Amino acid sequence: MIFIENEGNTDPHLNLALEEYALRNFSVNHDYLLFYINESSIIIGRNQNTLEEINQQYVKDNAIHVVRRISGGGAVYHDLGNLNFSFITNHDGKSLNNFKKFTAPVIKVLNNMGLDAELKGRNDIQVNEKKISGTAQFSTGKRMISHGTLLFNTDLGEVANALNVKMSKIVSKGHKSVRSRVANISEFLKDPMKIEHFRALLLEGLFEESEPFESYHLTAEEWKEVHQLKAEKYDTWDWNYGRSPKFNIQRTKRFTAGEIDLRIFVEKGYIKEFVIYGDFFGKEPVENLENLLHGIRYEKEDVTVALKNINITDYFGDIQKDEFIDLVYGED
Amino acid sequence: MNIPSELKYTKDHEWVKIDGDIATVGITDFAQSELGDIVYVDVDTLDETVEREEIFGSVEAVKTVSDLFMPLSGEVIEFNEDLEDSPETVNSDPYGEGWMIKIKISDSSQIDSLLDAEAYKSVIGA
Numbered sequence: 001m002i003f004i005e006n007e008g009n010t011d012p013h014l015n016l017a018l019e020e021y022a023l024r025n026f027s028v029n030h031d032y033l034l035f036y037i038n039e040s041s042i043i044i045g046r047n048q049n050t051l052e053e054i055n056q057q058y059v060k061d062n063a064i065h066v067v068r069r070i071s072g073g074g075a076v077y078h079d080l081g082n083l084n085f086s087f088i089t090n091h092d093g094k095s096l097n098n099f100k101k102f103t104a105p106v107i108k109v110l111n112n113m114g115l116d117a118e119l120k121g122r123n124d125i126q127v128n129e130k131k132i133s134g135t136a137q138f139s140t141g142k143r144m145i146s147h148g149t150l151l152f153n154t155d156l157g158e159v160a161n162a163l164n165v166k167m168s169k170i171v172s173k174g175h176k177s178v179r180s181r182v183a184n185i186s187e188f189l190k191d192p193m194k195i196e197h198f199r200a201l202l203l204e205g206l207f208e209e210s211e212p213f214e215s216y217h218l219t220a221e222e223w224k225e226v227h228q229l230k231a232e233k234y235d236t237w238d239w240n241y242g243r244s245p246k247f248n249i250q251r252t253k254r255f256t257a258g259e260i261d262l263r264i265f266v267e268k269g270y271i272k273e274f275v276i277y278g279d280f281f282g283k284e285p286v287e288n289l290e291n292l293l294h295g296i297r298y299e300k301e302d303v304t305v306a307l308k309n310i311n312i313t314d315y316f317g318d319i320q321k322d323e324f325i326d327l328v329y330g331e332d
Numbered sequence: 333m334n335i336p337s338e339l340k341y342t343k344d345h346e347w348v349k350i351d352g353d354i355a356t357v358g359i360t361d362f363a364q365s366e367l368g369d370i371v372y373v374d375v376d377t378l379d380e381t382v383e384r385e386e387i388f389g390s391v392e393a394v395k396t397v398s399d400l401f402m403p404l405s406g407e408v409i410e411f412n413e414d415l416e417d418s419p420e421t422v423n424s425d426p427y428g429e430g431w432m433i434k435i436k437i438s439d440s441s442q443i444d445s446l447l448d449a450e451a452y453k454s455v456i457g458a
Binding site: 045046047070071072073099122123135136137138139140141173174175245 | 344371372374387392394395397398399401416417
């Protein structure tokens with residue numbers, strides 16, 4: 001097994017690009033291990049609807065990264081107290097979905113540290129009935145990634161804040177995350193330990209599991225390609241938000257001027273259908289508004305720009321433009 | 333393990349049914365059983381021309397996402413949209429209602445490179 005040095009990077013966009021780059025480009029004759037720690041971020045499952053997973057205002061106010069990963073499963077919160085491990089291997093027809101195989105060495109290290117860790121359900125590692133690690137996989141052709149989180153001393157309050165979804169009434173095929181009772185590994189340790197020390201212990205433990213072990217530093221040329229993948233994919237709105245499964249959203253609100261009922265259909269992040277119902281009275285037909293919003297990104301800024309030159313009272317009577325924008329895109 | 337003799341196969345565990353210049357593609361009984369409960373089928377190449385062995389989509393089963401590969405070069409002309417509502421059909425009827433895409437074949441000479449049922453059987457050691 002070869003250990004890939006991520007050189008201490010904590011940018012989740014870069015770390016996920018590095019992981020995918022290694023999967024697709026590194027030699028099929030070796031197994032690889034990668035560790036990474038991300039600064040505050042929400043990592044969305046491959047087929048999830050980002051808007052159904054995050055508290056957008058909170059994420060924006062606190063500069064939390066939102067990045068989609070290529071593996072399955074639900075959204076997770078990462079910060080500098082969470083260590084991610086990733087095995088990049090061939091899949092032999094037996095490893096796929098075999099979470100036991102790659103979590104076993106990790107669990108063994110945790111057991112040696114005195115934790116009563118065990119694999120629970122299909123792919124969670126638990127200590128005392130609380131989840132400390134979630135895992136997922138991605139496979140392409142002969143190669144696969146089996147990776148997981150390890151909550152060491154993550155700010156668990158932030159997990160709840162960042163993943164507290166405020167935008168409901170979305171009907172989509174994306175599968176929503178299931179919340180679990182979580183805990184930090186540090187809570188179960190007798191003596192305090194820094195995450196750097198934990199990382200070293202884990203590496204040492206995994207090292208014993210697999211005999212020849214060397215470290216690999218990417219070349220400048222390889223890093224260039226990792227950065228290119230980051231720019232083309234993991235930095236983009238189209239991947240992190242737009243790639244969500246198509247969804248319908250209905251938003252209704254009663255104003256003094258009357259009730260406004262919106263039906264919006266979003267595909268690849270863009271508004272594909274926008275219909276306004278209600279019992280308000282305006283002097284202009286709402287079709288004009290529907291046409292303006294059709295085809296734009298379903299994002300607050302884009303909606304605001306599209307309505308820039310509109311006098312909203314012409315359409316609905318006595319309501320503020322901000323109120324209408326919040327109805328199109330905002331918290332419930 | 334069900335491996336219908338009238339179909340063609342790939343080493344990536346896909347089946348192909350040829351009908352003139354149209355190929356219907358799905359994943360095999362072996363593949364669906366290895367993956368487990370399928371929760372999402374993602375095809376983002378509809379109406380695109382994709383080369384053989386390039387990725388045409390992916391399938392997610394209990395936290396595992398796997399890429400899907402084109403068995404033949406051609407245009408992806410249809411996606412089985414029923415799978416959006418009921419991806420589990422891939423598990424229950426992989427060779428029937430669980431089909432995934434239809435391809436307009438661009439190079440019919442590639443058909444000869446597909447595996448027959450016997451050859452696929454030896455790939456999975458059945």
